[in-house]
Amino acid sequence: MFPHAIMKKTGAALAVSMLVLTACSSSPVQEVPQDIRSALESYGKESSDIEVAFNIEMKKCMDSKGKRFIPRDNSITFSGSDVINNGARIPSMEQAKYGYKSTYNDSLIESSESDINQEDYNPADDISYALSYGPKVAINSKSCAGDAYKKIYGSIENRLKYSSLINEMLHISQEYHITEDIMHLYQNNKEYPQCMATAGYPDISVFSQGPAVAEQKFGRYRAPGTPANAEERAMAQADYTCQESSGIVRKAEDIFYSKAGQWLKDHEALIMEIRDIEKVAKERAVQIINNQS
Numbered sequence: 001m002f003p004h005a006i007m008k009k010t011g012a013a014l015a016v017s018m019l020v021l022t023a024c025s026s027s028p029v030q031e032v033p034q035d036i037r038s039a040l041e042s043y044g045k046e047s048s049d050i051e052v053a054f055n056i057e058m059k060k061c062m063d064s065k066g067k068r069f070i071p072r073d074n075s076i077t078f079s080g081s082d083v084i085n086n087g088a089r090i091p092s093m094e095q096a097k098y099g100y101k102s103t104y105n106d107s108l109i110e111s112s113e114s115d116i117n118q119e120d121y122n123p124a125d126d127i128s129y130a131l132s133y134g135p136k137v138a139i140n141s142k143s144c145a146g147d148a149y150k151k152i153y154g155s156i157e158n159r160l161k162y163s164s165l166i167n168e169m170l171h172i173s174q175e176y177h178i179t180e181d182i183m184h185l186y187q188n189n190k191e192y193p194q195c196m197a198t199a200g201y202p203d204i205s206v207f208s209q210g211p212a213v214a215e216q217k218f219g220r221y222r223a224p225g226t227p228a229n230a231e232e233r234a235m236a237q238a239d240y241t242c243q244e245s246s247g248i249v250r251k252a253e254d255i256f257y258s259k260a261g262q263w264l265k266d267h268e269a270l271i272m273e274i275r276d277i278e279k280v281a282k283e284r285a286v287q288i289i290n291n292q293s
Contacts, residue, residue, distance in 0.1 A: 032257040036264050039275035043165065045091050047278070051225075053285035054148050056292060061144035069144075071225055088210040088239075089249055096236040099218075099228025102211035108223040129160035132267070133171050137164055152284050158277045165274055168267075169260075178259045182252045189251075195242035201235060207248050210239050 055071035062069035087101045121140045128138040139146050139156050149159035173179050186207045196204045204213050218232050228236065243249050257264070264271065 032261045032264050033268070036268055036271055037257060039271050040264075042275065042278060047282055047285070049285040049289060050152060050281055053152055053288040056288055057148035057151050058144055061147050065144070070223070088208045090210075090236055090240040090243060093237060093240055096240045097227050097233050098225070099232040099236045100211045100214040101224070102215040103218050103220055103222060103228065103232060104224040105220040105222060106224065127156040127160070129157060129164060131164055131167055131171070133168075135167075137167075151288065153277060153281045154284070158281075161270075162274055162277050162281070165271070169256075172260050172263050173256065176259045176263075178256055181255050181259065185251055185255060186248070189246065189248055191246035192242055192248045195245055196238065199238035199242065201238060204239075207243070207246075210236075 055069075058071070059069045090096050121143060125140050125142045126138040127141050127146070128136045130136045137160055139149060139160060141150075141156055146156050149156050153159040153162060173182075189207065192207045193202075193205045196202070201213070204210055214232055214235060217235070218229065222228070227233070
């Protein structure tokens with residue numbers, strides 16, 4: 001995942017774009033309280049229930065407007081290692097069946113996106129949220145996505161606050177030179193590439209290369225959110241195993257926490273609020289799914 005800003009999109013998902021930052025400050029090493037680490041570790045895991053519930057509500061809304069909707073990946077995860085790995089981190093063996101997002105082909109859902117974009121939006125209905133370093137993000141309250149987010153997160157403001165934590169983490173990673181330190185770790189770690197070579201993937205010599213290698217091997221052959229083929233799934237499962245055995249994700253997270261510690265402690269109230277938003281969203285998502293049965 002590269003540093004990016006989440007912008008308003010008149011559709012199901014929030015679009016991402018590159019954010020270029022000038023890094024010129026530093027942060028002293030700080031110990032991070034366990035409650036903050038636990039909250040961020042939860043944030044770093046896929047929530048399939050939220051994703052399923054979002055797609056259920058989106059389809060209901062689009063159907064009511066006579067428009068087509070094809071589910072796509074709209075998930076949010078963040079780990080300290082994500083500041084430069086471009087989607088290389090695989091959160092779980094279960095998630096490995098979806099392979100790498102680099103093999104997604106957005107053109108396979110283009111017609112559905114066009115239907116979503118045909119909705120009429122009034123900018124006056126936008127609800128915005130300001131990040132700590134200035135930029136604002138927004139979702140239209142009258143859109144199908146806005147309606148789905150209200151049902152899952154309780155309000156659009158909660159969704160914006162929840163999703164924007166990624167941008168905050170990426171911003172401080174640039175500002176405190178965390179990205180450089182983690183890249184140094186990736187380039188000098190030996191255990192991970194040795195494990196991948198043993199598993200039959202010697203072309204992945206540095207952690208973070210997985211997505212690029214997967215795209216080269218398999219191409220962009222599937223719609224977002226659909227399972228990977230057997231070959232890609234096997235590679236992703238081997239990758240997850242090597243990430244775990246080498247401890248490279250944990251080591252990257254330790255670098256992130258040590259250098260971002262002061263910011264995280266200063267914003268503990270926000271992080272705890274986001275933890276509570278996530279907890280309620282997961283509960284609401286389960287209710288939405290169960291009501292489908």
